[in-house]
Amino acid sequence: MKIFLSSILSQGFTLWMKAMFEKRKCIISSIVILAAVTSPSALRAERWNRKYINSLPDSAFASVEQRSDGKRVRHLPHHDHRGKIDLSHLWNALARINQVKWVDPTNEAVARHHLEEHAREYKRRVLADRERQFSININEAPMEELMKLPYVGEARARGIIDYRTQKGPFQSIQDVTEVRGIGPGIFEEIKDYITVEN
Numbered sequence: 001m002k003i004f005l006s007s008i009l010s011q012g013f014t015l016w017m018k019a020m021f022e023k024r025k026c027i028i029s030s031i032v033i034l035a036a037v038t039s040p041s042a043l044r045a046e047r048w049n050r051k052y053i054n055s056l057p058d059s060a061f062a063s064v065e066q067r068s069d070g071k072r073v074r075h076l077p078h079h080d081h082r083g084k085i086d087l088s089h090l091w092n093a094l095a096r097i098n099q100v101k102w103v104d105p106t107n108e109a110v111a112r113h114h115l116e117e118h119a120r121e122y123k124r125r126v127l128a129d130r131e132r133q134f135s136i137n138i139n140e141a142p143m144e145e146l147m148k149l150p151y152v153g154e155a156r157a158r159g160i161i162d163y164r165t166q167k168g169p170f171q172s173i174q175d176v177t178e179v180r181g182i183g184p185g186i187f188e189e190i191k192d193y194i195t196v197e198n
């Protein structure tokens with residue numbers, strides 16, 4: 001029991017380390033992606049002319065203020081007429097938020113929070129997409145690749161390699177459950193990350 005527990009604990013730690021490692025890779029690449037998306041945004045942002053921006057509803061802006069003369073000022077548009085976030089305008093709005101002349105300066109923090117929430121949501125989506133793309137071919141992956149799979153340590157990775165060496169390539173991803181130590185529970189954890197190309 002003690003050995004069982006400690007192996008669970010150490011596996012948990014390995015998994016956590018893997019997750020941190022993968023996250024770091026993801027964060028770095030998402031920053032690269034963000035940077036790539038950000039740079040041409042200033043150009044694309046010009047597509048929204050004054051007339052188009054004026055036609056947008058209040059909800060397209062990060063902040064709507066009223067001046068003392070009663071005139072309304074709307075700042076930092078970033079949703080299009082359908083309500084969809086326009087990424088180039090979102091990055092643009094974040095970049096020029098400190099150039100805005102606020103009627104009430106406390107609105108800056110509210111607008112910033114609103115825009116940053118969109119940016120965080122976008123980053124979450126990029127990370128989730130990248131996570132889905134992470135896949136390992138169990139017919140070809142070497143030991144260290146297989147060990148990137150959740151719950152797969154040295155023993156299970158060796159089991160996969162021994163299996164394909166002795167019985168030939170896996171025909172479907174379900175076949176991996178025939179490997180000693182990989183039951184339906186582990187299969188559930190790894191099935192989204194494995195493929196069986198030959």
Ligand SMILES: [Zn+2]
Binds near residue numbers: 079118
């Ligand atoms: Zn918004």
